Amino acid sequence: MPLERILPSGDLAQDEPQEYLWTMNFGPQHPATHTTLRLVLKLDGERVVDAMPDIGYLHSGFEKLAEHLDYNQYVTVTDRMNYVSPMANNVAWHMAVEKLMGIEVPPRCQYLRVIVAELSRISDHLVCNGAVGLDTGAFTYFLYAFNPREKLYDIFEALCGARFTNSYTRVGGLTGDASPEAIAMIREVIRELPKTFGDMERLLDRNKIFVDRTKGIGVLTKEEAINRGASGPVARASGVTRDLRKDEPYLSYADFDFQVCCATAGDCYARYLVRMAEMRESLKIVAQAIENLPEGPVSIGIRDRASLPPKGMVYSTIEGLITHFEVLMTNRGFEVPCEEIYSATEAPNGELGFYLVGDGSSRAYRARCRPPSFLHFALFPHLIRGHMLSDVVAVLGSLNVIAAELDR
Amino acid sequence: MDAMPTRTTSELKRAFPTAEISEFRGQVRAAVPVSSIGDCLRFLKEQLGFDMLVDLTCVDYLAYRGATSRFGLVYLLLSVDRGERLVVRTFVDDPQPAVPSAVPLWQAADWLEREVWDLFGIRFEGHPDLRRIVLPEQFTAHPLRKDYPLQGRGERHNFPVITRAEG
Amino acid sequence: MALELPDNVVITKLDEMVSWCRKNSLWPMPFATACCGIELMATGASRHDLARFGAEVFRFSPRQCDLLIVAGRVVMKMLPVLQRIWQQMHEPKWCISMGACASTGGVFDTYSVVQGIDRFIPVDMYVPGCPPRPEQLIQAIIDLQAKIQREGTMYGREFTRPERQLPSRALRQ
Ligand code: SF4
Numbered sequence A: 001m002p003l004e005r006i007l008p009s010g011d012l013a014q015d016e017p018q019e020y021l022w023t024m025n026f027g028p029q030h031p032a033t034h035t036t037l038r039l040v041l042k043l044d045g046e047r048v049v050d051a052m053p054d055i056g057y058l059h060s061g062f063e064k065l066a067e068h069l070d071y072n073q074y075v076t077v078t079d080r081m082n083y084v085s086p087m088a089n090n091v092a093w094h095m096a097v098e099k100l101m102g103i104e105v106p107p108r109c110q111y112l113r114v115i116v117a118e119l120s121r122i123s124d125h126l127v128c129n130g131a132v133g134l135d136t137g138a139f140t141y142f143l144y145a146f147n148p149r150e151k152l153y154d155i156f157e158a159l160c161g162a163r164f165t166n167s168y169t170r171v172g173g174l175t176g177d178a179s180p181e182a183i184a185m186i187r188e189v190i191r192e193l194p195k196t197f198g199d200m201e202r203l204l205d206r207n208k209i210f211v212d213r214t215k216g217i218g219v220l221t222k223e224e225a226i227n228r229g230a231s232g233p234v235a236r237a238s239g240v241t242r243d244l245r246k247d248e249p250y251l252s253y254a255d256f257d258f259q260v261c262c263a264t265a266g267d268c269y270a271r272y273l274v275r276m277a278e279m280r281e282s283l284k285i286v287a288q289a290i291e292n293l294p295e296g297p298v299s300i301g302i303r304d305r306a307s308l309p310p311k312g313m314v315y316s317t318i319e320g321l322i323t324h325f326e327v328l329m330t331n332r333g334f335e336v337p338c339e340e341i342y343s344a345t346e347a348p349n350g351e352l353g354f355y356l357v358g359d360g361s362s363r364a365y366r367a368r369c370r371p372p373s374f375l376h377f378a379l380f381p382h383l384i385r386g387h388m389l390s391d392v393v394a395v396l397g398s399l400n401v402i403a404a405e406l407d408r
Numbered sequence B: 001m002d003a004m005p006t007r008t009t010s011e012l013k014r015a016f017p018t019a020e021i022s023e024f025r026g027q028v029r030a031a032v033p034v035s036s037i038g039d040c041l042r043f044l045k046e047q048l049g050f051d052m053l054v055d056l057t058c059v060d061y062l063a064y065r066g067a068t069s070r071f072g073l074v075y076l077l078l079s080v081d082r083g084e085r086l087v088v089r090t091f092v093d094d095p096q097p098a099v100p101s102a103v104p105l106w107q108a109a110d111w112l113e114r115e116v117w118d119l120f121g122i123r124f125e126g127h128p129d130l131r132r133i134v135l136p137e138q139f140t141a142h143p144l145r146k147d148y149p150l151q152g153r154g155e156r157h158n159f160p161v162i163t164r165a166e167g
Numbered sequence C: 001m002a003l004e005l006p007d008n009v010v011i012t013k014l015d016e017m018v019s020w021c022r023k024n025s026l027w028p029m030p031f032a033t034a035c036c037g038i039e040l041m042a043t044g045a046s047r048h049d050l051a052r053f054g055a056e057v058f059r060f061s062p063r064q065c066d067l068l069i070v071a072g073r074v075v076m077k078m079l080p081v082l083q084r085i086w087q088q089m090h091e092p093k094w095c096i097s098m099g100a101c102a103s104t105g106g107v108f109d110t111y112s113v114v115q116g117i118d119r120f121i122p123v124d125m126y127v128p129g130c131p132p133r134p135e136q137l138i139q140a141i142i143d144l145q146a147k148i149q150r151e152g153t154m155y156g157r158e159f160t161r162p163e164r165q166l167p168s169r170a171l172r173q
Helices: A062-066 A074-079 A086-101 A107-135 A139-160 A180-204 A208-214 A222-227 A232-236 A268-291 A311-316 A318-328 A372-384 A391-399 A403-407 B007-015 B034-046 B109-120 C014-023 C035-044 C079-088 C099-104 C134-151 C168-172
Strands: A022-026 A038-044 A047-054 A340-347 A350-358 A364-370 B020-024 B027-031 B052-060 B071-079 B084-092 B098-100 B123-125 C028-032 C067-071 C094-098 C125-127
Touching: A047 A372, A047 A391, A062 A074, A062 A364, A074 A086, A074 A364, A086 A107, A086 A340, A086 A350, A107 A139, A107 A180, A107 A268, A107 A340, A107 A391, A139 A180, A139 C035, A180 A268, A208 A268, A208 A391, A222 A232, A232 A268, A232 A350, A232 A372, A268 A391, A311 A318, A340 B027, A340 B052, A340 B084, A350 A372, A350 B052, A350 B071, A364 B052, A372 A391, A372 A403, A372 B109, B007 B020, B007 B027, B007 B034, B034 B071, B034 B084, B034 B098, B052 B109, B084 B098, B109 B123, C014 C134, C028 C035, C028 C079, C035 C067, C035 C094, C035 C099, C035 C134, C067 C079, C067 C099, C067 C134, C094 C099, C094 C134, C099 C125, C125 C134
Parallel strands: B027 B084, B098 B123, C028 C067, C067 C094, C094 C125
Antiparallel strands: A022 A038, A038 A047, A340 A350, A350 A364, B020 B027, B052 B071, B071 B084
16 A cells, blocks of 8 residues: 555545555564564555554453452552552552542651652563563663563562562551661662663664664654553653653652653654663662651551551550451451542553542442553554554554553 | 632533532542533533543442442543643443543543443444454453453353363 | 493483483473563573573474463463464473463452463463462473473373373363
């Protein structure tokens, strides 16, 4: 199909006879889809005329499950939602729950949540950029990006005992305080990561092959980004200067000095650069948070029967034991208003929000998750039209679509 | 609780007197009858500058205390320049719940509406391509409705078994 | 013949030698659907380095592989794909079910998640954990290698022995 047949709006002219187009299936099991995405591409030679994403290959009923688990239990499921940055999901979920219940968490908890959320942003962007590199032929780069993640995993493991299914937050606090070892490890990572970033930048930023394969590919304009609901790095690479950490500061983001990284080109390369820059900013936030980490408890304590008492208290005092029981009992548990609330955080991938409907019981009546990947993957046909088949992987990689978050 | 009147709420109220404005923990919400939801969304986008549809979802109020309608649709709107958010809700009922599609206003609504159709079975009139999105085409139920069991009705195990010998 | 064999000649059965070759050159096909896939990637990456056990040649085409690693939950829509991939692999072939979800459905006892892939395809090795640590996956591969050495025959007859034909749990139900 001659390219003129693609209208300025990016859509296809329907009147064109299309017999010579052929259809190619891409996925759901394909190395470049990383997980389970499927695309049906319509090709004219090597040029992509249209793409039809087909999703649902990992739809596991997260939202239904939320109606059957209580506010503390469901955090384990949010881990599995965007599994390259689980901590960010934990934080988003419990922020929504606390907003519904009207709980304000103590400062130390806020700072620790900021730290883990930012560390998971780094780990997410490392995977995403690493995968873009991998798909465009830079395998070594992928290993460079993947290696520091092991250090981040070690930190998460020191904080909560699991590598990436962390479930670190609880209603009104955290499962536990950060140990001095964990804090020392975070300090070490703050020292070491800039070297990795430097390596990564030197490997790829001016690599001719990489730049040629990503520059000018998959351009998203600012108006389209807004109209199509893009958020996070994808929107910021298109010139939307929106970052919930600045615009609607939650937790204690207002205390930190950092910049919102933007670009205006809106292509794959811009998205790559925005992510690279964001990692450095995140590291800055972590460094500030760890230096100014306030003293004090990490949970709101057992008032209002809202947060679980610490384990030591459960085992050694009758008061702790009773509170623990009460929070867990389905008919006593949390006091939740019969209300609805939407709360959003700036997750690594974009705006991750939860729309919660409370019905007075300890379970959500409805817990809708607003997944950034879902809206970003919907952009895909728009971005790929008119490009070559080999650009599919570059665009796909730069959108960072995580299937579990896409399908839920 | 009644909301503090802002420019948005007062203009909305002026244009749509039937809209009910409320507020909870700082979040402004407007409940609009389904007959005027299409016009209301258009008004919000074109007159009041809500240029981004953040999310569109649905709640099944089957067993909810004090609920009068079965389904509630929720539109989360955002004005990127002002950073202002607005939650618009509307209610529809069985049988054949349907609302006008928001795709002409926001492209983002495309997949979101398909998802609501898939999981709740609410029709969006005027949607260009209202197919199931996350569940297989052959699926018949709408699983996020409250009368659908968590474990399903056996669909998940309705497949042939492959043995070693056939492999 | 009274010739002495030199030291670098080993006498063995052909079957055993074939099994030995097979077990040390497993080519995994990563069927990574969800979170476990990330741990699978970590297993292949530099810290854990699966190459130490001769199983690092990840190939994404089922025709080239002999070990299917199912990492992550398999849902209704994905199961036919999984079965197709299993059928496309050539004998001899083995299957590792990695993680709670692939083995039993894990935390997702919901309408769309298949409660254990062994209901629908044969599985040789289960790796518990959510997600299993890379060390566990490596252990599973080592165990599988031992199993291949123990059971293998040159003609692959083990695959048609009646007791191995049925994925046990599915049919008993
Ligand atoms: S077993 Fe756990 S980590 Fe693995 S896919 Fe299932 S939920 Fe994810």
